[in-house]
Amino acid sequence: MKTLKRLSATMLLLIVFVFCSGTYSQEIKISDNTRTCLDCHTSLHPGIVGEWEKSAHGRMAPSAAIKKQGMERLVSAEKIPEALLDNVVGCAECHMINPEEHKDSFDHADFSVHPVVTPKDCSVCHSTEAMQYEKNIMYHAYGNLMNNPVYSDLVTSINGIQTFENMSLTIAPPDDRTNADSCLSCHGTMLKVSGTETRETDLGEMDFPVIEGWPNQGVGRINPDGSKGSCASCHGRHAFSMETARKPDACSRCHKGPDVPAYPVYKVSKHGNIYSSEEKSWDFGAVPWTIGKDFSAPTCATCHASLLTDTEGNVVAERSHQMNDRLYKRIFGLTYAHPHPVSPDTTLIRNKAGLPLPTELTGEPVEGFLIDQAEQDKRKGAMQKICLSCHSTGWVEGHFDRLENTITTTNRMTLTATEVLMEAWAKGAANGLDKKESIFNEGIEKKWIEQWLFYANSTRFASAMSGADYGAFDNGRYYLSKNIQDMIEWLKLRVKDKEKK
DSSP: OHHHHHHHHHHHHHHHHHHHOTTOOSOOOOOHHHHHHHHHHHHHOHHHHHHHHHSSTTTOOHHHHTTOOGGGOOOOOSOOOHHHHSSOOOHHHHHSSSGGGOTTOEEETTEEEOSOOOHHHHTTTOHHHHHHHTTSTGGGHHHHHHTSHHHHHHHHHHHSEEEEETTEEEEEOOOHHHHHTTHHHHHOOBOEEEEEEEEEETTEEEEEEEEETOSOOOTTOBOTTSOBOOTHHHHOTTTOOHHHHHSTHHHHTTSOSSSSOHHHHHHHSHHHHHHHHHGGGSOTTOSSEEBTTTBSSOOHHHHHTOOEEOTTSOEEEOOOSOTTTTOSEETTOSSSOEEOBSSSOGGGOOOTTSOSOSBOTTSOBOTTSBOOHHHHHHHHHHHHHHHTTTSOHHHHHHHHHHHHHHHHHHHHHHHHHHHHHHHHHHTTSSOOGGGTOOSSSSHHHHHHHHIIIIIIHHHHHHHHTTOGGGGTTSSSHHHHHHHHHHHHHHHHHHHHHHHHO
8 A cells, every 4th residue: 555655646746747847848757766766755755855846956857957058057067977868867866876986875775875965976967066166165164174273172172071170170072973063063074984774664674874974964074975065055955956045044054153144244234134125026046147137135145156147148247156256355264364265275274383374373364375466356356346236336445445444453453362362371371372282271262262253253244244233232343342351351360360379
């Protein structure tokens, strides 16, 4: 009976595809392997199948997508394997491709299946996007955090389990699950296949791979096939929707703050106000995306990724999955805002003190590792071209002039906080670099972290995205100034206490 129900559901699904998906004129063809998957998973996982049904993957075969001309073409590969051309992109096409490269492949219903679909799998059809994504700092997000001794020490100071004894604290390193549920939820985990386990299912006992670090959709996830990243970070499985990625909500999961407060700043900006009131009338599926016709205010994707045209069809910005090629400054800098790194692998950077940081502790950019002025001007010009589609030259120049001033002033406020911290180290009120101690685990050091990680970042994002009051009182300039005062008072009390002893 169960088998008949599954077959009936599958036949109904096929009928719906053929007769009801009026978006595409071609007859929908589903591979035999994907049909086999649907026989069970239509009833076992209706949410997954339902998402896929509505997707472009489920309604158009690559042979039709590759024939699209010019800017309407979403498949960037010039040649797609013949076996994949004429069927829609279904379960088998994603979860059975490149089996020899997937350490997570396992025998399932007489197929070799892997649970983790990776950018390398997607690159079969979307090769340009995959290559562009490799140039992102996000692509290296796991290594940039965990393979950098300074940043990984910060992770330990936040996620480590603290115990109190004899009037002092000790910090035990965090376990892998804590890190996966915290920083690595966005940065990405390292997925390792550690064996197999047998589970009881609706269809009897089955063996499945045990994958450490799973589940995860982090932007820099280390995958079982050796690739990095997850397309689902932005596009969401199993719909892999361009419309989803074009909305600011897609970015909110990792850019909510207070360390990278792009989403809350956007919501209170005038752009965010317009989006909130008008987005229901916008066309998030149009290709290309026409400014003034399909939408009337930018979202995150507008400024950082999307192919944009004006109403006469002129290209304003090319589609890009290298999210920083329109960014000339890294405004959530660690510890200061600075020009973007040349290499997205920031573990290569070394400042004069030998630390893997893009600036000195006193704020000067590290020479040789950051993009030069010509590249900064090129990226800035690409971003300003988008702004000029809706604003006058005077407006745009005035906006960027204020942003530059904000970068200068917030860096100076961070430097003041750093000078207070270094004085605490010099006076023995705190143990820092000279004692080869963590620079993140004492009270004044925690305040120093907040100065640049929360308050300076928030102020700069508010300036860059017209967030107004967010950069004044809500984690902005008020707290930049208050925090310095708190640090000084902490230092004076600690020095006074040492003198008494």
